[in-house]
Amino acid sequence: MGRTSWKRAGVSLVAVAVVAGVAGCEGGGGGGGGKKAADAPAKPQLQTHAAVTEVIQAAYEKTSAAKSAKIKMTMTMPAGLEGGGTVEMTGVQGWDPAVMDITMKGSSFALADPEGPSEIRMIMLDGVMYMDGGAKAAAEMDGKRWMKLDFQAAAEMSGDKDLQKSMTGGLENMNQDPAKQIALMLDSPNLKHVGPEKVDGVEAQHYKGSLTLEQMVDTNDSLDVLSEQERRELVAAANKAGITGYDTELWVNGDGYPVKMDIGMKTPQGTVKIVGHYSDYGAKAAVQAPPAKDTVDLFEMLKGLGEGLGEDAGEGAGQA
Known part of the structure; x- marks a missing residue:
């Protein structure tokens, strides 16, 4: 993966961050599936709204206190959307502090760079994202296989406050705190208990709710970086794009922790879906940054390329 490929991959990553930051969810097919009517058990006793609120509030508090978990997540974007x-x-x-060590793979990478790796390991630590480009990247970048994306440093260097808010907010969205997603459910006016289901071999209770676009924007803490004017513009742009609201589904196990969460948003091109499975809450998220000798700073590289292009242009003008 050469310089141009690294740039495309970086842009693709930022696009994923933006989508992750605004996504709410459509049901992703349920948790344990359904049986035929002839084999269906007796209709379960559903919890009252007050009881549901109590369960979701407790799940929020437990998840927030756990600070970390193992995750398995799938994001599906319609073909009509860029990066589909x-x-x-x-x-x-981990979400207190925000850290992450995950492997991403899927068809979106082929769109970013058909000749690039089929999967990429990503590490987030101390507000910096690292992407492993593999052996090919190392061969083309003097042995350096890791790309470093320090969004905050790059934004501060630019002196553009709007860019700073956008970049740091996008980075936070890449590491969505599941507790905050659960908290959004508490603002749903139609929050309800669906019934018991088995998820990943574990007995759980299934809950769901929905929010309008305006409610989601008002209650999503990750959008606090936006001014009132920017919030209005976001809502107007989303409405123009045909986005009207969000659904959320949550499965809580007997210990009060979420084992599955479906989040996403509906668009005219189709539904963006994010289905997350969680386990091992509270396990220490031992995340380490790659060695500096194996790392190339994307923004410094792009800056250097820009300066080089400027010098070449100057020389050409002088010769003319």
């Missing part, structure tokens, strides 16, 4: 395709993510995630 499926991305699978597996690994460990």
Whole structure:
């Protein structure tokens, strides 16, 4: 993966971050599936709205306190959207502090660079994202296989406050705190208990709710970086694109922890779906940055390329 390929991969990653940041969810097919009517058990006793609220609130508190978990997540984007395709993510995630060590693979990488790797390991630590480009990247980049994306440093260097908010907000969205996603459900006016289901071999209770676009924007903490004007513009742009609202589904195990969460959003091109499976809550998220000798800074590289192009242009003008 050469310089141009690295750039395309970096742009693809930022696009995934933006989608992840605004996604709510459509049901992704349920958790344990359904039986035929003839084999169906007696209709379960559904919980009252007050009881549901209590369960979701407790799940939020437990998840927030756990600070980390193992994850297996699938993001599916309609073909009509730029970067459409499926991305699978597996690994460990921490949200206090925000850290991540996951492997991403899927069809979206082929769109970013058909000759690139089929999967990419990503590490996030201390506000910096690292992407492993593999042996091919190392061969083309003087042995350096890791690409470093320090969004905040690049934004601060630019002196553009709007860019700073956009970049740091996008990085946070790449590491969505599941507790915050659960908290959004508490604002749903139609939050309800669906019934018991088995998820990943574990007995769980299934809950669902929905929010309008405006409610989601008002309650999503990751959008706090936006001004009131920017929020209005976001809502107007989303409405113009045909996005009207979000659904969320959650499966909570007997210990009160989420074992599955479906989030996404509906668009005229189709539904963006994110289905997440969680386990091993509270396990230490031991994440380490790759060695500096194996790392190339994307933004420094692009800056150097830009300066080189400027010098070449100057020389050409002088010769003319």
